[in-house]
Amino acid sequence: AKLSVDASARRPIPSTLFGIFFEEINHAGAGGLWAELVSNRGFEAGGPNTPSNIDPWLVIGDASSVVLSTDRSSPFDRNKVALRMDVLCDVKSCPSGGVGVYNPGFWGMNIEEGKKYKLVLYVRSLDSVDVTVSLTGSNGARTLATTNIKGSASDVSDWTKVEALLEAKDTDHGARLELRTSKKGVIWFDQVSLMPEDTYKGHGFRSELVEMLKEIKPRFIRFPGGCFVEGEWLRNAFRWKESVGPWEERPGHFGDVWMYWTDDGLGHYEFFQLAEDLDTVPIWVFNNGISHQDQVDTSSVLPFVQEALDGIEFARGDASSKWGSLRASMGHPEPFKLKYVAVGNEDCGKRNYRGNYLKFYEAIKRVYPDIQIISNCDGSSRPLDHPADYYDFHVYTSASNLFSMSHQFDRTSRSGPKAFVSEYAVTGKDAGTGSLLAALGEAAFLIGVEKNSDIVEMASYAPLFVNTNDRRWNPDAIVFNASMAYGTPSYWMQRFFAESSGGSLVNSTLQTSSSSSLVASAITYQDKDQNTYLRIKVVNFASSKVNLKISVSGLGANTVGLSGSTKTELTSANVMDENSFQQPNKVAPAQSMLQNAGKDMDVLISPNSLTSF
Numbered sequence: 001a002k003l004s005v006d007a008s009a010r011r012p013i014p015s016t017l018f019g020i021f022f023e024e025i026n027h028a029g030a031g032g033l034w035a036e037l038v039s040n041r042g043f044e045a046g047g048p049n050t051p052s053n054i055d056p057w058l059v060i061g062d063a064s065s066v067v068l069s070t071d072r073s074s075p076f077d078r079n080k081v082a083l084r085m086d087v088l089c090d091v092k093s094c095p096s097g098g099v100g101v102y103n104p105g106f107w108g109m110n111i112e113e114g115k116k117y118k119l120v121l122y123v124r125s126l127d128s129v130d131v132t133v134s135l136t137g138s139n140g141a142r143t144l145a146t147t148n149i150k151g152s153a154s155d156v157s158d159w160t161k162v163e164a165l166l167e168a169k170d171t172d173h174g175a176r177l178e179l180r181t182s183k184k185g186v187i188w189f190d191q192v193s194l195m196p197e198d199t200y201k202g203h204g205f206r207s208e209l210v211e212m213l214k215e216i217k218p219r220f221i222r223f224p225g226g227c228f229v230e231g232e233w234l235r236n237a238f239r240w241k242e243s244v245g246p247w248e249e250r251p252g253h254f255g256d257v258w259m260y261w262t263d264d265g266l267g268h269y270e271f272f273q274l275a276e277d278l279d280t281v282p283i284w285v286f287n288n289g290i291s292h293q294d295q296v297d298t299s300s301v302l303p304f305v306q307e308a309l310d311g312i313e314f315a316r317g318d319a320s321s322k323w324g325s326l327r328a329s330m331g332h333p334e335p336f337k338l339k340y341v342a343v344g345n346e347d348c349g350k351r352n353y354r355g356n357y358l359k360f361y362e363a364i365k366r367v368y369p370d371i372q373i374i375s376n377c378d379g380s381s382r383p384l385d386h387p388a389d390y391y392d393f394h395v396y397t398s399a400s401n402l403f404s405m406s407h408q409f410d411r412t413s414r415s416g417p418k419a420f421v422s423e424y425a426v427t428g429k430d431a432g433t434g435s436l437l438a439a440l441g442e443a444a445f446l447i448g449v450e451k452n453s454d455i456v457e458m459a460s461y462a463p464l465f466v467n468t469n470d471r472r473w474n475p476d477a478i479v480f481n482a483s484m485a486y487g488t489p490s491y492w493m494q495r496f497f498a499e500s501s502g503g504s505l506v507n508s509t510l511q512t513s514s515s516s517s518l519v520a521s522a523i524t525y526q527d528k529d530q531n532t533y534l535r536i537k538v539v540n541f542a543s544s545k546v547n548l549k550i551s552v553s554g555l556g557a558n559t560v561g562l563s564g565s566t567k568t569e570l571t572s573a574n575v576m577d578e579n580s581f582q583q584p585n586k587v588a589p590a591q592s593m594l595q596n597a598g599k600d601m602d603v604l605i606s607p608n609s610l611t612s613f
């Protein structure tokens with residue numbers, strides 16, 4: 001096979017081409033990227049009425065010594081439920097260590113020796129209190145850190161905020177937070193939070209997961225969903241106004257598509273903060289009055305339109321505006337750089353989509369003419385019947401289908417809105433929980449995206465994260481539990497495209513007898529010192545190796561040439577190989593020396609591989 005690269009023929013690649021899509025699915029945020037360790041911190045998971053659902057909180061002690069219940073005595077208006085603990089025993093009759101309640105976090109808390117954890121809780125009692133707060137090993141036996149809350153009746157007769165910094169003197173990856181007492185009486189607790197002191201930039205994000213995102217250099221982040229935005233029913237959809245302001249005052253909600261409760265500590269503000277921390281462009285998806293099961297008529301959609309306008313004002317308004325001032329009060333007086341919004345998710349075929357969409361489009365363009373609006377309707381095969389700056393394109397399919405879709409956009413009309421491939425992945429039996437085969441199909445597709453980046457301006461893999469304790473969707477890019485994380489081959493595959501956004505596409509022609517199994521592209525990109533490098537990527541989808549003759553012409557005086565004398569390869573002994581906690585790098589990029597690196601060279605391309613040099 002032969003690859004001819006003419007580096008004199010280049011065209012710019014959009015600076016936004018490759019990004020990420022964060023959805024609250026698989027406990028990606030709650031119990032994942034959002035570092036809060038307490039699950040259901042306000043005892044609200046059953047909704048606003050009592051008795052509520054305190055899961056996963058559990059009682060310490062038996063019914064003769066302690067009774068847990070919920071009532072609506074919380075000091076916070078939007079989340080009235082609080083935990084009531086009736087302690088029936090006293091210092092003489094309580095079991096040793098006392099009775100109480102514990103929270104195991106999201107399938108265990110990762111508590112590490114020497115690290116500090118910020119505890120905040122609200123307590124009330126008509127009598128004096130003497131409560132021991134401890135971090136313990138999973139069976140409650142080993143104490144990792146402890147503090148004591150003592151107060152006379154007058155101190156705590158009204159709701160009292162308690163704050164403490166707990167330093168762990170031991171490590172346990174499946175720890176829990178316990179509140180115990182041996183004092184007879186009634187105590188109420190509400191809004192119990194435990195955050196690692198060390199989060200990314202102090203903004204509440206789990207650092208090692210953010211670092212993994214930074215490695216793929218995302219140029220945009222689409223959030224917060226996905227189906228999560230739509231809801232199975234509108235009453236359970238994510239609504240941004242319920243997710244802003246002090247964390248204690250957020251009501252939380254039950255996401256009825258992915259079937260779990262979120263306290264919404266990771267809310268509208270935090271998503272923009274994450275985008276800023278990643279130095280990436282935020283793309284906000286809002287609910288357009290349509291869920292999976294119900295929808296608002298266009299004649300009644302105005303409250304949703306106002307909600308979207310207010311959400312934009314929250315991000316962009318100055319500190320004197322109504323919603324901009326709320327953002328400022330939360331710690332960000334400067335506006336966030338919001339330029340892209342998507343009207344709903346996967347709603348195009350639905351009865352009210354077009355009508356609702358037009359209401360949003362007109363209202364947003366009137367107030368914010370520069371905002372780029374993304375339609376749910378696919379404009380790649382025929383023109384849209386409504387105005388839009390971008391159309392959304394989602395694809396989940398087999399590896400061979402996605403491989404052939406490297407030509408998907410070759411013949412797409414170049415007039416009209418640009419494409420945003422906001423969700424792509426190989427799924428089904430080719431993918432398992434993240435195979436090499438899936439990554440190769442995806443890499444070929446992305447090479448097609450690169451080549452068609454005059455019409456496709458953005459692309460992101462989906463879903464991004466999975467907590468292994470709640471796999472709602474397979475596969476995913478980053479797999480984690482409370483203490484560990486690894487990238488699937490699809491994660492590593494994205495690293496091969498990290499330099500493309502903002503680079504230039506170089507003309508390349510592949511001549512091969514086995515054209516059906518080989519796909520290649522060439523780009524140039526600049527490093528931080530403005531040196532220009534050439535990068536060639538090749539996907540070999542076949543199970544036999546290929547001798548590739550490469551000839552490069554047209555390298556200008558300022559082009560350094562290949563990015564080094566090494567080649568980087570993503571491959572494995574078996575195309576269905578996956579990574580795991582035990583073998584996180586079984587399928588990961590490996591570097592080797594490139595023999596005879598130069599303008600004309602022969603490179604051996606391994607079977608089932610993605611190679612770059």
Ligand code: AHR
Binds near residue numbers: 023345423462463473
């Ligand atoms: O990525 C998982 C889901 O797939 C998204 O929520 C939805 O947009 C799509 O159907």
